[in-house]
Amino acid sequence: MEFSTLAPVRFGFGLSPRQTPPASPDEILAALRGPDLLAQRWPGLTTQEALQMRDEFLRLRKAEAQNVPGATEDFKRQRQAIDRSNVGGLQIALARAVEDPTGMRERLHAFWRNHFTVRAKRTPEAPLATAHGEALRPEITGSFPALLRASTLHPMMLIYLDQIASFGPDSKRAKKRPDLKLGLNENLARELMELHTLGVGGSYTQDDVRQLAELLTGLRVMAEEGTTFAPDFAEPGAETVLGHAYGGDPAKMADIVQVLTALALHPDTSRHIATKLAVHFVGPEPDPALTGAMSEAYLGAKGQLLPVYEVLLTHPAAQGGGFLKVRQPFDYIATGVRAMGFDGKAVMAFNGPQIRRHAFKPLRDMGQRWLGAPAPNGWPEAAEEWISPQQLAARINWALKAPAGLQAKLPEPADFARAALGPRLSDLVAQAVPRSESRPEAAALVLASAEMNRR
Amino acid sequence: MLSRRFFLQGAAIAGCSAAAHPFMSSVTLAAVPGEQRLVVIILRGAMDGLDIVQPYGDPLLAQLRPDFPVGPDKGATDLDGFFALHPAMAELMPLWKTGELGFAHAVSTPYRDKRSHFDGQDMLEAGTGMDVPLSMVRDGWLNRLLQQMPGARAETAYSVGDDELKILSGSAAALSWAPDASLILSSQGRTLLDMIYHDDPLFRQAASEAMQITDGGDNAEDGTTDPDSPDLMAEPMMAAPADGMAAPGAPAPLKGAVGAAASLADFAASRLRGETRIAAFSLNGWDTHRGQEAAIRGPATQLAAMVTTLRQQLGPVWDKTLVLGMTEFGRTARQNGTRGTDHGTGGAMLMAGGALKGRKVYGKWPGLADADLYAGRDLMPTADIRAYAGWALRGMYGVPVDVLEKSIFPGLDIGADPRFLA
Numbered sequence: 001m002e003f004s005t006l007a008p009v010r011f012g013f014g015l016s017p018r019q020t021p022p023a024s025p026d027e028i029l030a031a032l033r034g035p036d037l038l039a040q041r042w043p044g045l046t047t048q049e050a051l052q053m054r055d056e057f058l059r060l061r062k063a064e065a066q067n068v069p070g071a072t073e074d075f076k077r078q079r080q081a082i083d084r085s086n087v088g089g090l091q092i093a094l095a096r097a098v099e100d101p102t103g104m105r106e107r108l109h110a111f112w113r114n115h116f117t118v119r120a121k122r123t124p125e126a127p128l129a130t131a132h133g134e135a136l137r138p139e140i141t142g143s144f145p146a147l148l149r150a151s152t153l154h155p156m157m158l159i160y161l162d163q164i165a166s167f168g169p170d171s172k173r174a175k176k177r178p179d180l181k182l183g184l185n186e187n188l189a190r191e192l193m194e195l196h197t198l199g200v201g202g203s204y205t206q207d208d209v210r211q212l213a214e215l216l217t218g219l220r221v222m223a224e225e226g227t228t229f230a231p232d233f234a235e236p237g238a239e240t241v242l243g244h245a246y247g248g249d250p251a252k253m254a255d256i257v258q259v260l261t262a263l264a265l266h267p268d269t270s271r272h273i274a275t276k277l278a279v280h281f282v283g284p285e286p287d288p289a290l291t292g293a294m295s296e297a298y299l300g301a302k303g304q305l306l307p308v309y310e311v312l313l314t315h316p317a318a319q320g321g322g323f324l325k326v327r328q329p330f331d332y333i334a335t336g337v338r339a340m341g342f343d344g345k346a347v348m349a350f351n352g353p354q355i356r357r358h359a360f361k362p363l364r365d366m367g368q369r370w371l372g373a374p375a376p377n378g379w380p381e382a383a384e385e386w387i388s389p390q391q392l393a394a395r396i397n398w399a400l401k402a403p404a405g406l407q408a409k410l411p412e413p414a415d416f417a418r419a420a421l422g423p424r425l426s427d428l429v430a431q432a433v434p435r436s437e438s439r440p441e442a443a444a445l446v447l448a449s450a451e452m453n454r455r
Numbered sequence: 456m457l458s459r460r461f462f463l464q465g466a467a468i469a470g471c472s473a474a475a476h477p478f479m480s481s482v483t484l485a486a487v488p489g490e491q492r493l494v495v496i497i498l499r500g501a502m503d504g505l506d507i508v509q510p511y512g513d514p515l516l517a518q519l520r521p522d523f524p525v526g527p528d529k530g531a532t533d534l535d536g537f538f539a540l541h542p543a544m545a546e547l548m549p550l551w552k553t554g555e556l557g558f559a560h561a562v563s564t565p566y567r568d569k570r571s572h573f574d575g576q577d578m579l580e581a582g583t584g585m586d587v588p589l590s591m592v593r594d595g596w597l598n599r600l601l602q603q604m605p606g607a608r609a610e611t612a613y614s615v616g617d618d619e620l621k622i623l624s625g626s627a628a629a630l631s632w633a634p635d636a637s638l639i640l641s642s643q644g645r646t647l648l649d650m651i652y653h654d655d656p657l658f659r660q661a662a663s664e665a666m667q668i669t670d671g672g673d674n675a676e677d678g679t680t681d682p683d684s685p686d687l688m689a690e691p692m693m694a695a696p697a698d699g700m701a702a703p704g705a706p707a708p709l710k711g712a713v714g715a716a717a718s719l720a721d722f723a724a725s726r727l728r729g730e731t732r733i734a735a736f737s738l739n740g741w742d743t744h745r746g747q748e749a750a751i752r753g754p755a756t757q758l759a760a761m762v763t764t765l766r767q768q769l770g771p772v773w774d775k776t777l778v779l780g781m782t783e784f785g786r787t788a789r790q791n792g793t794r795g796t797d798h799g800t801g802g803a804m805l806m807a808g809g810a811l812k813g814r815k816v817y818g819k820w821p822g823l824a825d826a827d828l829y830a831g832r833d834l835m836p837t838a839d840i841r842a843y844a845g846w847a848l849r850g851m852y853g854v855p856v857d858v859l860e861k862s863i864f865p866g867l868d869i870g871a872d873p874r875f876l877a
Binding site for chain 2 (some may be wrong): 162165166167169174181182183184185186187190194200205206209326374375377383384387388389390391392393396400426428429431432435436437438441444445448449450453454
């Protein structure tokens with residue numbers, strides 16, 4: 001298969017009538033090595049801004065409870081602002097995906113956001129969930145140790161996996177206030193090893209979870225400065241994780257950074273990350289030669305990610321194998337919007353109701369609530385998980401409604417089919433499209449086709 | 456509560472696990488010979504058996520959990536002088552008194568030490584031993600049972616249009632309903648879709664089933680959500696979180712969550728009154744790392760509502776029914792530093808139904824002293840939870856012990872019959 005046929009499907013968001021697909025892996029790698037132009041053009045919410053929005057929400061909620069004049073209206077406005085920022089985060093992600101000439105950076109961003117799944121359980125945290133994804137972005141073409149730091153030490157992760165409530169049982173703080181019975185919570189420590197680094201098959205034990213949980217104590221989230229380290233909250237003494245001792249007195253943030261780096265560079269992590277990337281991009285049962293080569297590249301480059309991506313883009317085992325996967329709903333909608341001929345600027349110009357009706361709500365109906373994975377292990381990979389009867393019905397309905405709702409100017413149906421599917425246009429679809437009884441249905445057939453959904 | 460419509464995914468045994476699906480509100484239904492009914496509820500997130508069935512007679516419990524309400528003095532209902540039932544499940548006490556409710560304590564799957572929800576749930580659904588790599592565990596014990604029974608059939612019913620297991624997750628809200636199940640295609644469009652999906656079985660089958668159900672459809676539920684409402688995302692997030700990690704003082708789950716749990720049980724009951732003999736579905740929300748006193752109330756209330764609904768809706772069939780509520784593992788014996796509990800090992804199983812010899816907490820009690828705990832932290836499992844499921848299949852459907860140990864629960868040592876069937 002030509003690389004220009006493979007790449008938009010396996011590594012990008014399909015074809016756009018406005019762009020030529022990448023002809024070689026070098027083109028994609030050059031884009032990844034270059035500056036993050038799309039984040040510059042459409043910057044996302046910063047952690048600072050998200051913390052302010054949370055703070056303001058909490059302040060106004062309190063004011064409302066105290067019956068401060070005008071607070072009810074202000075509180076309602078703040079709630080709406082948070083909701084808009086959530087939908088706005090989706091709009092930016094969609095614009096970037098539609099605009100990205102190779103698509104790979106945006107596909108990687110979605111992959112890593114999911115690898116480090118967070119979910120806002122309370123309204124004021126929603127902007128932090130958006131900001132967490134933005135904080136990962138500069139690191140996804142850098143090194144995994146830096147990416148792991150950006151994720152783990154972000155306020156949203158500390159909140160989501162309960163780290164903010166975990167205290168050293170023998171910390172100064174716990175001893176000063178025995179009435180509060182402050183102590184450990186293992187949630188973040190466990191998921192760090194099970195999901196984010198070593199993988200569940202990795203060589204860690206319950207003792208390592210416990211020791212890591214002790215080592216992580218002291219991390220706090222403050223209203224203004226975000227993540228900080230409070231030695232008084234930390235468990236005194238050294239902790240042993242995977243056979244190495246970390247920390248000691250006084251406890252410091254550097255100890256935590258050190259253990260994160262060690263976890264990141266562990267061989268189990270290299271295998272876990274290599275396999276996860278290959279399963280996500282290539283297929284359910286990746287060739288061990290591919291994952292082995294990716295894992296080697298990872299270790300050889302001390303967790304630098306570009307060499308790993310290079311193997312993924314160039315290895316013979318990643319070139320064939322058929323399109324056995326199904327685009328996840330965000331990927332599917334971005335691919336469809338791109339095929340309709342929109343660019344990023346046009347996506348940013350969609351109004352609120354358009355984004356809600358044709359992206360935010362359909363995502364949920366297709367089974368992928370925006371930033372709403374139900375558990376820390378993120379969204380499933382298997383094709384069958386995404387194509388139940390009602391999930392497929394949601395995709396078909398989207399294909400019927402979105403072109404009109406977004407006011408797409410589509411060419412003649414047969415031309416649209418050729419432009420959207422390129423060399424993958426099957427005889428069945430080519431024959432069905434002209435037999436449709438209306439243009440909207442003809443376009444919907446193209447957008448709902450298995451070729452459009454598969455990758 | 457809105458009436459929910461379910462539809463059936465083919466008569467074939469689906470490729471993925473026939474046990475309840477983690478992301479969907481789905482019910483797996485099987486028709487097998489005989490009149491006995493088995494209902495399996497997978498309690499996802501690791502139910503704290505020590506909180507639901509509290510061994511308050513052991514003074515160590517209150518010491519291990521100084522901030523938890525423990526025992527009848529704090530609102531639980533005494534069962535047998537040693538164990539007490541969590542207050543949120545008090546509505547089940549009449550069933551206890553008539554012998555239609557019981558428990559097995561200190562049970563677990565053979566899964567040990569890593570304490571991962573996701574692997575733990577795989578084990579429970581798969582029912583395999585640790586002799587196969589977890590990555591290879593895919594099919595479920597129910598699938599394997601059906602393969603052993605001539606004339607058995609299985610099907611999966613999904614709630615229409617709502618993908619996540621929100622109705623059971625505690626974060627359900629009327630606003631979350633997304634029953635966008637109508638297909639607005641013309642009949643020609645349907646014909647053409649049939650045609651273009653012809654070569655892709657996954658899409659072909661899903662589309663044909665979607666069309667089947669939407670053909671029959673009243674679409675009365677459409678329009679219950681307004682996509683332009685600014686509170687669309689805000690409201691569900693304000694409700695109790697899906698995985699039960701509620702902050703102290705978080706609001707109790709909405710009435711809607713309990714109602715939705717009941718409606719799922721109601722649907723299962725309607726099928727069990729017909730040809731269905733085995734039904735499996737899930738209840739989320741048991742992962743109570745923080746503020747457990749508030750967080751466990753939601754799923755416990757929903758579980759009680761499911762059992763109550765089954766009791767009411769099964770009518771005379773209840774006498775032939777056994778309900779098993781199974782979870783992937785228990786939680787730490789000690790409360791953690793955030794008034795919750797972390798992942799543990801031994802836990803409890805709920806049993807109910809007219810086919811049960813209830814009013815008893817089955818199992819060998821291991822004790823709560825430091826030396827009695829598993830790895831010094833968890834309730835020591837003294838029985839394999841799969842042995843209970845095995846004895847149920849033996850007693851209700853006559854499945855031979857060697858088939859149970861070799862084919863249905865590979866690696867299981869089924870042990871002595873606990874004799875919990877009436």
